[in-house]
Amino acid sequence: MRYSIALFMALSVAQSDAFLPQKLPTLTKAPATSLHMAVPAQSVFLTPETAKACIDSAGGSPVYAYSLGKLEESADACLAFPNAFGLTVRFAMKACPNRAILQYFHSKGIHIDASSGYEVRRAVTAGIPPENISLSTQELPADFAEFIDMGVKINCCSISQLERVGQHYDGKGQKVGIRVNPGVGSGGFSASTTSFSKTNVGGPSSSFGIWHDLVNDGTVPDIVEKYGLDVERIHTHIGSGSDPKIWQEVAKKTLSFCAIFPGVTACNLGGGYKVGRNEGEPTTDLQEIGGPVADAFRDFAAENGRELQLEIEPGTYLVAMAGALVSTIQDKVQTTGEAGHTFLKLDSGMTDVLRPSLYGANHPITILPGSGDSADVGSETENVVVVGHCCESGDLMTPMPGSPEELAEFPLRKAEIGDILVMDGSGAYCSGMSTKNYNSFPEAPEVLVGKDDKVHVIRVRQQLEQVYQNEVSPEGMF
């Protein structure tokens, strides 16, 4: 099963720099990496020294590391999103819900998009004012009215959600938002606008939002009128990693829903801005996709006499490349023969980064010397398969690109047990979304690397007792 290696090696050989093959051949195109192309074994933002410092600060690996400099870069890019009449950027907190990250974005004037009642409570506890939080959820919490009364902005995501909000605030002129499924979607590894994919949340294969026909055929306006609600926000979000062209089309379509409700003051276009984690994967140019959308807002104002505030809700874009999982290679084993491989085993896995197992995603991988000394990098490479620590063959960090049920070998820096392995592009949907506690592995700590490279712990490692603290023995049953 070595058919991918020829291609990977060809790519590696084409690079004269001896250190390049240590990365995935689909090397990240992020600016910092390009700047450091000549620096041996440096990941997107970690050197052997800073990676080691992250491990030491956290009292061992694995540890998630975030870069304040990278967070700032992406925050500034989002805050510069083209707009005609004002912009609100909301961080889709499910992408990385650590309180320090929420607080940092709040300090930048970025608001919050929450996806559950629990996320709302978590953000409020982190000090985010309720007025700065909007909730678009698959499961409207029982205490939704408490949130609305606190100032949280709720986008009704189904007819029954709209009915429940309407019944509670009957005749009170309550302001609400509506999330519409615009009939097309896009996301992840699927370019299709209608088919199912794990990150596509628009179109007929998606249960997210109120189906557009129900807005256009008068069903939603009738419910709104019945309860005397005031629709002030229209919301769409079609998928994570969506095609920029489709995103732009949907943006324009979303304005047509805004025209139906005279009270709409804000048009929320969701997130889904693609981030290229590996070489050859494009990163959405926000200026490029935003320009025509700002024009569409101007046209809308000319036609409808309303200047709408633009809201965007990036998750991935704000944090994906600002985070890395730093692990230790704790074992190395070989199988031989035609189909044999060399495997590196991490002290982390799907318990920390689920995206390879869940989506077949490939993250850029850099192996650094365990000494934490750049002088020890060397120049030898080896074709290896990287696996996690779970008793689960699906705990694979190097799935075959395009064929996630198969494993792939990648030419990486030749590793010894005890070396450090950095998986970049792990800032979004990793720490917050994993099979944590499987095999009773405790939740990994998180650190934030300052612009001065000083490391600050923002979550300590979970203790084993915390894994089982809520379990109860049924007294007298056996």
Ligand SMILES: *Cc1c(COP(=O)(O)O)cnc(C)c1O
């Ligand atoms: C998840 C989500 C986002 C963020 O999506 P990304 O692809 O991470 O940018 C934005 N809005 C809503 C409603 C979401 O559910």
Ligand SMILES: CC(=O)N[C@H]1CO[C@H](CO)[C@@H](O)[C@@H]1O
């Ligand atoms: C209530 C509150 O603090 N609202 C804040 C929401 O965010 C904007 C922009 O950062 C602030 O200006 C508001 O004060």
